[in-house]
Amino acid sequence: MAKKSQAKQSRTTNSRSGKGAKAALDQFKMEAASEVGVDLSKGDNGSITSRQAGSVGGQMVKKMVEKYRKDMNSK
Numbered sequence: 476m477a478k479k480s481q482a483k484q485s486r487t488t489n490s491r492s493g494k495g496a497k498a499a500l501d502q503f504k505m506e507a508a509s510e511v512g513v514d515l516s517k518g519d520n521g522s523i524t525s526r527q528a529g530s531v532g533g534q535m536v537k538k539m540v541e542k543y544r545k546d547m548n549s550k
Contacts, residue, residue, distance in 0.1 A: 507534040 501517070508515040511530045513523060520528075 503535060503538075504531060507531050507538060510534055 505515055508531045511534045513527045513531050515523070515531070
């Protein structure tokens, strides 16, 4: 029972503090989509194909790895 309330509490905390993070992630996703030629709109993107969604996600991962490597090399 305690685990369930902890999980619920965690989600509540995340939703309060995550508004800026969500906006940043949405912007990052839009940039990645643009780079791979996928037209995303704010809100529902149920019309894109799995291949397009995978391309966007793959581009996001690629950019995160590049940033991590750049940050590690600058230390």
